[in-house]
Amino acid sequence: MVMYMIEFNKNRPIYLQISEDIANKMLKGNLVPGDKLPSIRELASIYTVNPNTIQKVMHHLSSFNLVEVVRGIGTIVSKSIYIEMYKNKLIEKDVSEFIKKMKNQNYTYEDAITRIKEKWDK
Numbered sequence: 429m430v431m432y433m434i435e436f437n438k439n440r441p442i443y444l445q446i447s448e449d450i451a452n453k454m455l456k457g458n459l460v461p462g463d464k465l466p467s468i469r470e471l472a473s474i475y476t477v478n479p480n481t482i483q484k485v486m487h488h489l490s491s492f493n494l495v496e497v498v499r500g501i502g503t504i505v506s507k508s509i510y511i512e513m514y515k516n517k518l519i520e521k522d523v524s525e526f527i528k529k530m531k532n533q534n535y536t537y538e539d540a541i542t543r544i545k546e547k548w549d550k
Contacts, residue, residue, distance in 0.1 A: 434446070434449050434475070442477060442481055443481050443484040443485050443488060444488070446471075446475055446477070446481070446482070446485045447485050447488045447489055450465075450485070450489060450494075451489065451492075451494055451514065454494060454505055454511050454514075455511065455514075455515055455518075459505050460505060460508075461504075461505050461506060461507050461508045461511070462504055462505060463504060463505045464501060464502055464503070464504050465495065465502065465503045465504065465505070467502065468482045468483055468486070471485070486503060492510070492514050492517075493506050493510040493513075493514075494506055494510055494511060494514055526540075527540070530543075
């Protein structure tokens with residue numbers, strides 16, 4: 429598993445930040461369905477956090493069906509359909525937030541599309 433040191437934001441729960449880091453690795457294809465994740469202790473060491481925090485991370489990822497525990501193997505990345513569903517949830521959330529911001533600033537639909545087109549290729 430490819431791991432990176434992440435700088436924690438003190439204003440957000442650490443378990444969510446680690447969950448997002450691991451989920452992002454799945455979305456980018458650095459972790460693919462069937463990949464075995466390191467043990468709780470190994471992940472705690474990698475992220476320099478308490479094993480209880482990693483346990484919470486695994487529970488959180490499991491709640492989105494991104495990981496599953498396989499007896500005799502350990503925790504693995506779930507089937508790609510669940511990763512795709514998670515990706516779609518994130519996109520829907522981001523798009524909804526973008527639309528809300530544009531509407532709050534009195535932008536029209538056409539203005540929003542123009543902004544997207546301007547930034548798309550950059």
